Amino acid sequence: MKDGRLRTALLSASASVRDHLAGHRRPEGCIIVPVPAVAPLMGEPLAPEGGRVACMPPHITVLYPFQPAAVRGDAVLDAVGAIAREVEPFAFHLVAVGTFADVVYLRPEPEWPFLVLLEAVLARWPDEQPYGGRFDRFIPHVTVAHRPEPPGLLPQLEAALPVPCRAEEMHVMVREPRTGWCMLGQAELGRRSG
Numbered sequence: 001m002k003d004g005r006l007r008t009a010l011l012s013a014s015a016s017v018r019d020h021l022a023g024h025r026r027p028e029g030c031i032i033v034p035v036p037a038v039a040p041l042m043g044e045p046l047a048p049e050g051g052r053v054a055c056m057p058p059h060i061t062v063l064y065p066f067q068p069a070a071v072r073g074d075a076v077l078d079a080v081g082a083i084a085r086e087v088e089p090f091a092f093h094l095v096a097v098g099t100f101a102d103v104v105y106l107r108p109e110p111e112w113p114f115l116v117l118l119e120a121v122l123a124r125w126p127d128e129q130p131y132g133g134r135f136d137r138f139i140p141h142v143t144v145a146h147r148p149e150p151p152g153l154l155p156q157l158e159a160a161l162p163v164p165c166r167a168e169e170m171h172v173m174v175r176e177p178r179t180g181w182c183m184l185g186q187a188e189l190g191r192r193s194g
Contacts, residue, residue: 084187
């Protein structure tokens, strides 16, 4: 960590992410690649309790929303596991700060392994669309704050880059109205049987 002020700003930003997530009331699911290397910058938002997390862990989304009504089935977890086994773990770096209308994010490089994961998921569930089809292009990213961001956050984030990371797992998550995000299952990348 290059600056204590960065940690303070990101703690505040991660609190706003938690508040934003807590405001949703209908169940929904997603498939993510966790990015634990960002957790120290964000004040370690993970709080495991019997598989539950207080907040979505730092991650790159592969598919959201994902079959809210069906994500509990073993068949879904088996299918995600089969996809994960076909992709070897890979290194990447978070190299740039970006903004969408409502969030501040960190951009990974290379992006293509995340696009490969998305293509594999969409080949299995062709009726699903990233972000419900609202955007023309899927942009892999790690959300770090909702806008408006705390003053000075963008230059502080830029000063912390690049962040070396490694993709090793995919998680299937669901957000319940009363309990928040829950990890339903995880699959290690590249764990082929035999």
